[in-house]
Amino acid sequence: MYLALLELKAARGRFLLMGSVVVLVAALVGIVGGFTTGLGDDTVSALRALPATHLAFARGADSDQFARSLVGAPELDGWRARRGVEATGLGVSIARGTTDRKAEVDFAAFGVEPRSFLDPGSTTGAPLSDAEPAGIVVSQRLVKDGVRVGDTLTVDRLGITLKVRGTTGRASYGHVAVAYMPVATWQRIRFAAPGAGPAAGRPPRQYSAVALRAGPGADLAAGDAALGTRTLTTTGAYAAAPGYTGERVTMTSIQVFLYAIAPLVVGAFFAVWTVQRLPELALLRALGASRPRLLAHTLAQAALVVVAGTAAGAALAAGVGLLVGSEVPFSLPATGLALTMATVVLVGLAGAAVTLRKVTTVDPMTLLGAGR
Template sequence: MFLALLELRAARGRFLLMGSVVVLVAALVGIVSGFTTGLGDDTVSALRRLPASHLVFSSDARSDQFARSLLDDRAAAAWRQEADADTTPLGVSITRGTTDRGAEVDLAAFGVEPGSFLAPSVTAGRGLDRTAADGIVISAKLADEGVRVGDTLVVDRLGIRLHVTGLTDRSSYGHVPAAYVPLTTWQRIRFSTPGAPASATVTIPDQFSALAVRDSGGGSFAALDQRLSTTTLTKEKAYEAAPGYTGERVTMNSIQVFLYLIAPLVVGAFFAVWTVQRRPELALLRALGASRRRLLAHTVLQAALVVVLGTAAGAVLAAAVGLLVGEQVPFSLPAATLAVTMCTVAAVGLAGTALTLRRVTTADPLTMLGANR
């Protein structure tokens, strides 16, 4: 222990340089992890908040199901009759609107039946009402963009007027703030023709994007899917149907994996060079009676101090970046995620020191006793 600390002090410039590299790698891994979690939340947090276990789509929609799938009342009635679970229609689409105070916003409209288990709970104002088809409950993220309870929101190009009746928790879909409207209103938003005269008689299809299923038994719906020509996905699997979710996850996770691969190589290369430079000292210690086990403990301790302290500093830096960016970008780094990420960085960094251990154990004490003469 004393010798390890003595060498750290004697070669503090080299170890500070190596520690700085570990700090930057750990901070970068933490920041990437924060963006991975934040982007995921910003894409599917509205789906995550749905109190459903499964989502049922039409069988012809094999990707981007929320945009491509359409079910009707017959499918809903069949599922309601045959499935041993609660079901309710769900419509999802992205649109744009302007409030009477001039705030222009994008919103992900979630069409739900008022009073169903999908109806959002409100933190302010009133929830959706069957008697008020023009009501809309907005998420806190829309409130951040200037929409208030009591405002009138006009859907662009359709002229549909919605009255903001309530506020619910922060949620979004496809990086767009979520809002909840009655299913009949969603159908008008989804199927109305932009620019059509208000006096024109238009038949709105009685269709929706999916059926939400609340199944407490965790049963399989494969037989029902086959009979009714539907595709049932667990809610977690349905996240992949959200726009951009899969591509973002693959990209960010790939970056994180490469950083995990870089960390042991960098640490291992440093300690390999450091071990080569101190082979005479290691040989002298062997000649003085130091055991291989003691030299190994000495090397591992040095690596552990550098890697652990550097990783801890990197964690602080990543957390500081999270506080700095705040609500400006989709960044989320919970303490548990940060702890797991930093432990992984420390583990793979220490694994890189294994490249140097063989050179430590093969230090020849005869070198210092004149074996080369």
């Protein structure tokens, strides 16, 4: 180990250059991971917050289910009658509106039944109530956009007015902040024709999905067969959110390429470094150093460079997160950062180890003779 540190000091320029590359790779992996998590949260955080185990969609809606699926009252009543299942209607759609203080906002309308297990409650103001069907509870992002408790929000092109009763935590769907409302109000928004006005006829009693809270003995497959629905776990329904799958595939692909780059760069550096040090390694072998000791000595150098560079990269990624986290969808929790950086260290050391065969096969007599 002492000799490894001496070599690091003697060739500090080379190792600093290599360490800088590791810093940049680790930082890029961390930043991409932060954007992956942040974009995912910004797309499906409202779905993650749903206290449901499954969502039952209309059969035949195999993609973009929240936009294409319509489940009627008979299906909802049928699920309510199933043993071991608690069911309630859920409506999801995107809308745009303007408050009486001229704040223009996009929002995801989530129709839920007040006091059902989907009711988010409220952190400030009042929760949803059947007594005020036009009352809504908005997420904190809408508060940031200028919506306040007591405001009147008019849905564009429909003329439907909503009264902001309260606020709840951070929730978004498809990169749009969520406004929770009674499901009857959501049905008015979902099925209203532009220009028809708020006095249009009663909308159909339909929902985007039936939210289920299934117990251990619930037979969901039999329920689907009897009611003509298609049930997914809440996690499996994330793909129904607009853009979620494409974003995850894109960002994950970038991460995978960065994980592939790290061992190649580190391995190439230590392969060249090993070739340049073969005479010194041969001398150490001639003086009695064992092959395992030489290998441990070289791996110690690689570990110091990779671990130090990764730690600096992690700090850089965390700093970027603090800098841009409030302006863009970026989330980099400590556990996720630690796991990402550990992966970078492992693949970096693997790249170095693969290129060190010459360390264990060095022939002191041949190399010492060839150097005369």
